[in-house]
Amino acid sequence: MTRPLNIIRMLQERGVAVGIDGESLAPAKVVEGHEAAWGGPGNLYPIRPYTLTPSALEAFTVRERIHVRIDGLGEDVVDLYGMAIYRRHDPHAAQGRELDWASSTITAQFLSLQVTGHSDIFGQVKVMNTPAKPEGARVKPSPSHFTTPMPIKDCVTAIYPQFEVEQLGQTVTTGEQIVRLESRVAMVPPIGDVSRTSMRYPLYDGENRQVGELIAADIEIGALLHHVPIDSAVIPEYLAGVLA
Amino acid sequence: MTTSGSTIGTASPDITALISQYREVFVPAAIDYLEEKISANELRERWRPYYDQTFHRYDLSVEQAWRQSSGSEGRLESGEPKADPAHAVPLMHFPVSIAHNNLDRLIEVLVAELGDQTVAKTAIPARKVDFAHVVDRLDALMASLAD
Numbered sequence: 001m002t003r004p005l006n007i008i009r010m011l012q013e014r015g016v017a018v019g020i021d022g023e024s025l026a027p028a029k030v031v032e033g034h035e036a037a038w039g040g041p042g043n044l045y046p047i048r049p050y051t052l053t054p055s056a057l058e059a060f061t062v063r064e065r066i067h068v069r070i071d072g073l074g075e076d077v078v079d080l081y082g083m084a085i086y087r088r089h090d091p092h093a094a095q096g097r098e099l100d101w102a103s104s105t106i107t108a109q110f111l112s113l114q115v116t117g118h119s120d121i122f123g124q125v126k127v128m129n130t131p132a133k134p135e136g137a138r139v140k141p142s143p144s145h146f147t148t149p150m151p152i153k154d155c156v157t158a159i160y161p162q163f164e165v166e167q168l169g170q171t172v173t174t175g176e177q178i179v180r181l182e183s184r185v186a187m188v189p190p191i192g193d194v195s196r197t198s199m200r201y202p203l204y205d206g207e208n209r210q211v212g213e214l215i216a217a218d219i220e221i222g223a224l225l226h227h228v229p230i231d232s233a234v235i236p237e238y239l240a241g242v243l244a
Numbered sequence: 245m246t247t248s249g250s251t252i253g254t255a256s257p258d259i260t261a262l263i264s265q266y267r268e269v270f271v272p273a274a275i276d277y278l279e280e281k282i283s284a285n286e287l288r289e290r291w292r293p294y295y296d297q298t299f300h301r302y303d304l305s306v307e308q309a310w311r312q313s314s315g316s317e318g319r320l321e322s323g324e325p326k327a328d329p330a331h332a333v334p335l336m337h338f339p340v341s342i343a344h345n346n347l348d349r350l351i352e353v354l355v356a357e358l359g360d361q362t363v364a365k366t367a368i369p370a371r372k373v374d375f376a377h378v379v380d381r382l383d384a385l386m387a388s389l390a391d
Contacts, residue, residue, distance in 0.1 A: 001391050004384035005267065007275060008376050017278040019369065020376040028370065030377045033346050038385060039339040049338055050307050052320045067368060077370050091320070101318030150300060151307040152345050182352075184345035186303075192339070194346040196371075198356035216353075216368045229322065 027118075028077040031065050034222040037192020047224075049187040050101045050151050052091045055233040057111075058189050059085045061222035064115045064127060066163075070203070070212035073167055074121045082115030083225065086137065088188070089233040094141070102149040103141055106188050107235060107243040110135035110159055123166030130160040130173070134239040139188055157181045157195055158242050161214075163203065172203040172211055178242070181219055193221040257305045257337040263386040265298040274379045277363060278372070284358035288351050295348055303341050310334035336389060343382045350375055 011017040022030045062084045069075040086108040094103040113129040129135055137157040142150035158178045164171045183195035196218045203212040235243060273290035276282045282290075310316065313330045354375065358365060363372050 002263065002387040004387045005271065005380070007271065007278075007380045007383070011275065011278055011376070017376065020278065020373050022373060022377060025370055025373055031370070031374050032378045032381060033343060037339055037342045038381070039336065048314075048316070048321060049310055049334070050318050051316050052318065054320060054322055065370065067370060099319055151303050151341070183349050186307075186338070186341055186345065192342045192346075194349065196349055196353045198353045216371065218371070218374070 025077060028065055028079040031063075031194060031196075031218040031220060033192050033194050034061075034063070034220045036223060047187050047189075047191055051187070052099055052101055052104055052106070053188065055090045055230050056088050057085070057226070057228040057230055058088060058224060059083055059226040060189065060191075060224055062113065062115055063220040063222060065218045066125075066127065067215040067217070068122070068125075068163065068203070068212060069215060070122065070165060070168055070172070073165075073212075075215070076119045076121040078117050078119040078122065078125050080115035080117035080125060080127055082113070084110070084114075084221075085112040086189075087111055087230070087233055089235055101153075102151070105141070106139040106153075108137045109233075109236070109239055110137065110157070113159065113161070121167070124164075125166070126164040128162050128164070130162055133160045133178075134236075134242045135159040135178075136239055136243050138243045139185055139190075142184075152184045152186050155183045155185045155190060155193065155195065157183075157219075161217075163214075168211070170205055172205055174201045174214065175204045175208065177201055179214070179217065181217060189224050189227070190221050191224060195219045195221075257302055257309055257333075257340075259302070259337065259340070259386055259389045262298060262302045262340070263383070263390050265294055266383065266386065269294045269298070271379065271383065274375070278376055280362040280364045283360045283362050284351075284354040285360050288355050291348075291351050295344065299344050302337075303344070306334055306337045306341050309337065340382070340386060340389065343378065343385065347378050347382065350378060 064080045067077045088108040091104045091106045093099045097103045116126045119125055139153045139155045142152050158180050162171050162173050181195035181197055183193050185193050201214040202210045205211045273287055277287040
């Protein structure tokens, strides 16, 4: 029998890496991918990995962990739960190739993100997207440093989040700066995907004054709640720049 | 059979070879990182050969196992796959692929924040905790499949 190493316990017994216990984040939790993506009988039956599927409307459960600083209130890590809806377009073949998983590009229009949670510092926090602005996701062939095509593809989600902060009494945004969350996926819809930001974003109030900062955001895609095939979905012109 | 543009000979994902390399090559690097002995850049340097080569071979074999069990060529297909026991092997191994790919992105954002610095300088300690838990859980998942 192959026994797990249990690295965390080993480090704790050595008295190093203090605070790596998940309890140090409480009430927020570790971001390690939705439970369904770690296996278990039947958990991944609804998926079709390494395969292109026609355009569709899809809704997912979403968990988002944000690390935010708000001037005058403080800094906190907040867990938020809710759902997201995408309109996924028809996949595009690479130039000179047939449609296949490895070489094609898949795009989607972000229709809705609604997640809520609680912070002892901020009170109730609600994060939503901005439907009036171009927001979407793009899945493209694997990173160029690989010498052979990988089954995985790079995924970038680009949104303009709005943060409704109870104790601040108003909603703050990243202004005109789009927030990019990136990940690697081996299927679409990306059940189990964890996408993460790689930079900080200033947060502005309604009068365009900086009032804080989005330090980090990490998103777990969970269960596929709804899947409706649609006859065709073309990329609106105003969205094309975001998905290019 | 062609898989992601390359031809490979076997469809049996070799989890034993993968976990062996994971423990030999990557886990010591992960421990060094958590013990603040190496920088995020050094962590990535020790992760890359494992991810790009050892894991890549394994990942291709998981993909091939899926293609063989489902008859899929990765082209446009509609609807959900049937809940067929024939898919059990690739679907058992697929979580290992998902976890590796999520771990690759996590290492990338650790590098984006810290570069040549160790995790002692992090302003995002939650991702240090994520890293420790994902490394541990991935080891446990592979160990369960290796039996």
